[in-house]
Amino acid sequence: MEFANESALQAYAERLAPQLQPGAVLLLDGDLGAGKTSFTKGLARGLGIQEVIKSPTFTIVREYESGRLPLYHMDIYRLEHGGAADLGLEEYFEGDGVSVVEWPQFLGVAMPEAYLLVQITKDPADDAKRIVKLTAHGAKYQALAAIR
Ligand SMILES: Nc1ncnc2c1ncn2[C@@H]1O[C@H](COP(=O)(O)OP(=O)(O)OP(=O)(O)O)[C@@H](O)[C@H]1O
Numbered sequence: 775m776e777f778a779n780e781s782a783l784q785a786y787a788e789r790l791a792p793q794l795q796p797g798a799v800l801l802l803d804g805d806l807g808a809g810k811t812s813f814t815k816g817l818a819r820g821l822g823i824q825e826v827i828k829s830p831t832f833t834i835v836r837e838y839e840s841g842r843l844p845l846y847h848m849d850i851y852r853l854e855h856g857g858a859a860d861l862g863l864e865e866y867f868e869g870d871g872v873s874v875v876e877w878p879q880f881l882g883v884a885m886p887e888a889y890l891l892v893q894i895t896k897d898p899a900d901d902a903k904r905i906v907k908l909t910a911h912g913a914k915y916q917a918l919a920a921i922r
């Protein structure tokens with residue numbers, strides 16, 4: 775999928791949100807500034823969350839409880855050199871909310887078994903454009919991966 779600008783990408787995430795079930799795990803892959811936090815903001819809007827979504831880089835996890843489902847927004851960029859295993863992130867993944875993880879390549883052994891992988895890529899020729907690819911890891915994510 776291609777999105778011409780940030781609002782188009784966020785509108786897509788907003789459409790995805792009503793289809794998310796309790797315990798859903800979304801791993802957001804993409805470079806610095808790809809739009810992972812931006813995507814999460816759209817998702818939060820679609821869940822009906824009122825609070826302002828802030829990047830959780832320094833807190834690792836931010837929890838939002840005001841929507842249809844709780845949102846657990848994680849950014850583990852700081853755990854580049856390990857340590858994700860000791861955080862108990864599994865409790866979020868197994869909880870009743872929606873877990874969203876930025877920089878999932880640093881999860882190590884904390885990597886969940888089933889998840890929706892959201893890969894966001896910048897277009898080198900167009901600053902505002904993003905290419906998004908969804909891949910289901912686990913049967914329960916197949917319907918989600920097909921949403922356009
Ligand atoms: N189509 C687009 N979709 C998303 N963001 C876009 C788009 N076009 C431009 N942008 C800009 O790109 C930036 C994306 O920043 P964002 O914080 O979401 O990235 P990130 O992937 O979370 O980065 P980080 O790894 O640093 O957390 C924002 O400044 C946003 O305005």
Ligand SMILES: [Mg+2]
Nearest residue numbers: 810811829876
């Ligand atoms: Mg971010």
